[in-house]
Amino acid sequence: MHPADVPELPAGVADHLREEGIEELYPPQAEAVEAGVTRGESLVAAVPTASGKTLIAELAMLSSVARGGKALYIVPLRALASEKKVEFERWEAYGFDVGVSTGNYDSDGEWLASRDIVVATSEKVDSLVRNGAGWIDDLTCVVADEVHLVDDAERGPTLEVTLGKLRTLNPGLQIVALSATVGNADVVAEWLDAELVESAWRPIDLRMGVHYGNAITFDDGSQREVPVGSGERPTAALVDDALAGDDGADGDDQGSSLVFVNSRRNAEAAAKRLKDVTATHLTDDERGRLAELATEIRDVSDAETSDTLADCVAKGAAFHHAGLAPEHRSLVEEAFRDRLVKCVSATPTLAAGVNTPSRRVIVRDWRRYDGEFGGMKPLDVLEVHQMMGRAGRPGLDPYGEAVLLAKNSETRDELFERYIWADPEPVRSKLAAEPALRTHALATVASGFAHTRDELLEFLDRTLYATQTDESGRLERVTDDVLAYLDRNGFIEREDGTLTATGIGHTVSQLYLDPMTAAEIIDGLEWADANRGEMVRALGDGGSARSASEGEDAAADSGFQRASELASGSAEESSDDADADAAGDSADDSDITYPTALGLFHLVSRTPDMYQLYLKSGDREEYTEVCYEREAELLGRTPSEYEDVRFEEWLSALKTARMLEDWAREVDEDRITERYGVGPGDIRGKVETAEWLLGAAERLAGEVGLPAVPVREVKKRVQYGVREDLLDLAGVRNVGRKRARRLYEAGVETRADLREADKSTVLRALRGRRKTAERILENVGRQDPSMDDVSEGAGDASTSLDPSSTSPTDSDDADGDPEAQSSLGDFG
DSSP states (O other), X not given: OOGGGSTTOOTTHHHHHHHTTOSSOOHHHHHHHHTTGGGTOOEEEEOOTTSSHHHHHHHHHHHHHXXXXXXXXEEXXXXXXXXXXXXXXXXXXXXXXXXXXXXXXXXXOGGGGGOSEEEEEHHHHHHHHHTXXXXXXXXXXXXXXXXGGGGOTTTHHHHHHHHHHHHHHOTTOEEEEEXXXXXXXXXXXXXXXXXXXXXXXXXXXXXXXXXXXXXXEETTSOEEEOOOOTTOOHHHHHHHHHHHTTTTSSSXXXXXXXXXXXXXXXXXXXXXXXXXXXXXXXXXXXXHHHHHHXXXXXXXXXXXXXXXXXXXXXXXXXXXXXXXXXXXXXXXHHXXXXXXXXEEEEOGGGGSSOOOOBSEEEEOOOEEEETTTTEEEEOOHHHHHHHHTTBOOTTTOSOEEEEEEOSSHHHHHHHIIIIISOOOOOOOOOTTSHHHHHHHHHHHHHTTSOSBHHHHHHHHTTSHHHHHOOSTXXXXXXXXXXXXXXHHTTSEXXXXXXXXXXXXXXXXXXTTOOHHHHHHHHHHHHHHHHTHHHHHHHHHHHTOOOOTTTHHHHHTTTOSOOHHHHHHOOTTOOHHHHHHHOOOSOOOGGGOOSXXXXXXXXXXXXXTTSOOOOOOTTHHHHHHHHHHHTGGGSSSOOOOTTSHHHHHHHHHHHHHHHHHHHHHTTOOHHHHHHHHTOOHHHHHHHHXXXXXXXXXXXXXXXXXXXXXXXXXXXXXXXXXXXXXXXXXXXXXXXXXXXXXXXXXXXXXXXXXXXXXXXXXXXXXXXXTOHHHHXXXXXXXXXXXXXXXTSOGGGGGGGOOOOGGGOOGGGSOOOOSOTTOSOSSOOOO
């Protein structure tokens, strides 16, 4: 089928597709058109990666908009949302406006009403429905990418319920569900009342096999010799072989490799080893471009991870995992797509839909540690097939190869049986789990989708869970337990058979909180209010809290020390902590800020919506001591040490809170990563989540009549990563935590100072960066921000652009998206 033969396409689209080189649709695409995807028919497309799923979605969306409708493209990850927006923007030349929204979960996103195609995560779409976004009613086509993720316990229920709500709001809605790996696509199609297009066709061959000894044995029985030298690892041999190409020499036939491993540490270790392999296959031009990329990577963060990644990238290798900063990940992905980086070692997060195809995929680790399983557990077939599907780049590779590794013939045979010849597992709904259901039951009632228990059960009866379950009565029992919990905590009222969300229930739903998170926050704030006098006296006696400008910082490492002890300083206090802790030595109770930053950080860190830091070996003893030293700051009674699970969770929350406290005390990122064993991406994820939860806590405090000012101040501090004296400056766009401190130390202490400051002083504080200085002065409202009249030597005192001069918050803010500020972490 030719593009011109596709019915109901807008004018110009067929011609554009031909200009892109699409003379004829792939067979699965033609099947989708024949099934009515451009005529508004719902469809489940279960076809392999690189077989044209996105174009199927585009044909559906463009034709739907051309009929006067509006389209929504739902993705699982924020990074994928940005990627798809860029991809869809090529249609703006034909009059289609594209928008993306992934953050600010208490917003109705009204600005999106003018967009023809909206790209958003499932969580964002759910929040838009909860907040009553009017344009949702205008949707005529919804695409659910990676629909197999309904099987995910964390995120699946949100996608499942959101699709149910959208179909309820728009009875004639066209649903297009996409996936490369659905073992029971027919069940998904039945749930969505959709036609099924299921195909194994790929534009280029995917050869799957197992490497054992000195050769890869493929599923068709053929072999490729890949000898492993003495002392060499099979992974290195396979990467080198792919780069050598079929003719055994570097050149256009050179193939890139993706290596999947089971942990972040293994991803970094593999990249450090493989860089010596990739370095031998680089041209002089590539070495120069990689050197520039390595510098860019170092500038993203001052953490050791940045340097390690830059060292690998300079030699053509990289690693990719959730601990990296988002900028790190996007730079690696782009360089890999451009064939500049030759090999990426990654955890399975890279297989979750981001466009990173390669010539060869090597699944090195097919087992992963599982605490519930009690050891190393084999990966699901679905997950391994997702990784394997990354092999083969249409237009770049003549074929794709996906290879598992075996150490003996028995394992080789097992891998063929377990993965190569196996079908993916059927996806199963996870909606009936109580944590998921309490969140979505409240939202369903608060959003007006159900007004009685029977209506709620009727709505849930249209979910995938109801389509699949053979366990009669389970959903009903869990629903009754959840309604009792919501009633007990004041989120709903039940009277004469009706269900009504209370005022606080509506707020919790709009804030996109787990009701248990809201209950924990309210309980903690009420406890603080009721016990304020006692706790302030304890803090005053212990000397661990000070005035509003000093207290949280001085307390961070000192514990409950007497003022006399603080005056001389702790012998064990490190130099950067001493700087952060420098403050006055006495305060009466009236000067004490309560709740303290640590107390509020601990409160939000012990909620279900925060992923707590793991307590490592030796942490329990350390944080037990910290817990008792700073117990008066914690908002609630500390559990007994004999309550093992509760006490351990309390300490995990305390460790997370201490990391957030360090961030808000301006401790360098590299120190934080070292101290807590985390990556830059972990820090940012925790910071974003804390900012979101503290914003929610501020709203909740106002709802129940409790003081909100201390919460607001702490939220600002974690948002900017600064002590209180920098809050005004750090809020200026493009300033950030490090530049704010340098400006402050130069005597520029407020926005007003910045508007009037001598330009040479500003330039010196910003280490001679003229464009940065001009942007900042413009953003603060300076009448003449130009640095043209400042002498060349003004910035000489500190113009060295060393890697440590840039921090995560020093980089430019996101442009374009009014909702670019995130509220939740990147979900991997």
